[in-house]
Amino acid sequence: MNSNTNHIQTCYKHPNRQTVLRCNQCGRPICLDCAVSTPTGYRCKECIKEQQRRFNNSIPRDYIFAGLIAFILxxxxxxxxxxxxxxxGIFALLLGPSIGMLVVKLVRAVTQKRRSSTLNHVTVIAAGIGAGLPLLSNVFRILQSIVVGNFRLLFSNTLEIGWGVAFLVLLCSVILSNMKGFSIRR
Ligand SMILES: [Zn+2]
Ligand SMILES: [Zn+2]
Structure with a gap:
């Protein structure tokens, strides 16, 4: 091998295409069609696939544990x-994000940092169902207060459900944004 061979390297998938790019993982020459841009440079599609396979490594019991933690909290x-x-009112705004962070920390610990986008979805949905269930009693009381014409009760229950929804939304968005951070990094 002399230095001249470097000038005529061709894509490992398309031998008829000359290229100056190389995958920064496996080092094989790649053409522009085969190159995937990552924060650390160009990679070939095979290396990207391998990388994603390693990142999506949740096992079945992770979903059960993550779901239970999120639901209970x-x-x-x-x-x-x-x-x-x-x-x-105040507690909804404080509790939502802090319980969300607690869920993320516990799920991370229990799953030993294994991750997948399905795990993120399971966690968020379980937290949403858990936070939503107690609100059903408010819905019931709202219907009741309409039937008996008690508008003071109607008002207080509507307000309560509003804060409950605020808690639910804050909880779920904090979980989602913090778990996404460790799902797939290209
Ligand atoms: Zn590669
Ligand atoms: Zn190519």
């Missing part, structure tokens, strides 16, 4: 808000 947070009632 979402449910607990939502119940806590309903018990506190008057204070629920």
């Amino acid at each position: 979402g449910l607990a947070g939502s119940y806590f808000l309903i018990v506190l009632r008057i204070l629920s």
Whole structure:
């Protein structure tokens, strides 16, 4: 091999295409069609696939544990808000993000940092269901207060459900944004 061979390297998939690019993982020459741009440079499609396979390494019990953690904490947070009632406005705004972070930390610990986009979705949906369940009692009370014409009760329950929804939305968005950060990094 002399230095001249470097000038006529061709794509390993398309031997008729000359290229100056190389995959920064496996080092094989790649043409522009085969190159995937990553924050650390160009990579071939095979190396990207391999990288994603390694990143999506959740095992079945991860989904069960993540779902349980998210469901229980979402449910607990939502119940806590309903018990506190008057204070629920402030607590909804504080509890949503902090319970969200707690869920992410616990899921990360329990799954030993294994990850997949399905795991993210399972966690968010379980948290949403958990946080949403206690609100059903409010829905029931709202219907009841309409039937008996108690508008004070209607107002307080509507307000409560509003804070409950705020808690749910904050909880889920914090979980989603923090888990996405460690799902797939190209
Ligand atoms: Zn490669
Ligand atoms: Zn190519």
